[in-house]
Amino acid sequence: MIDWSRVSELREEVGEEDFAEVVELFLDEVDGVIGTLAPETADLEAQLHFLKGSALNLGFAAFAALCQAGETAANAGQGERVDVAAIRDAYARARSEFASGLTTRRAG
Numbered sequence: 001m002i003d004w005s006r007v008s009e010l011r012e013e014v015g016e017e018d019f020a021e022v023v024e025l026f027l028d029e030v031d032g033v034i035g036t037l038a039p040e041t042a043d044l045e046a047q048l049h050f051l052k053g054s055a056l057n058l059g060f061a062a063f064a065a066l067c068q069a070g071e072t073a074a075n076a077g078q079g080e081r082v083d084v085a086a087i088r089d090a091y092a093r094a095r096s097e098f099a100s101g102l103t104t105r106r107a108g
Helices: 003-012 018-037 044-058 061-075 084-107
Strands: none
Touching: 003 018, 003 044, 003 084, 018 044, 018 084, 044 061, 044 084, 061 084
8 A cells, every 4th residue: 555665765855854744744734635625625636636646755555546536537527426435544544554664664
């Protein structure tokens, strides 16, 4: 679910000192958008595009794929077909795995 090679790339790109701050910023922003995500939202496509980009930056591969599928549906005028619950669930699982993996990788 997590692309750990992407996480390593991000850590290298921003530097070890700034990595935690960048991750916190990404997660805070994603949390905010996830909280307002709804199929009937006028800017659903833009929200899903943002979430997809953030997910790819953090290595949340499965979550990014769901956001991409939702973005495509919203772009086609089928926002009502976007499974927001599945997107939220995938994010929660990815966020948990990410936090757990970061802890394990620091310890290991």
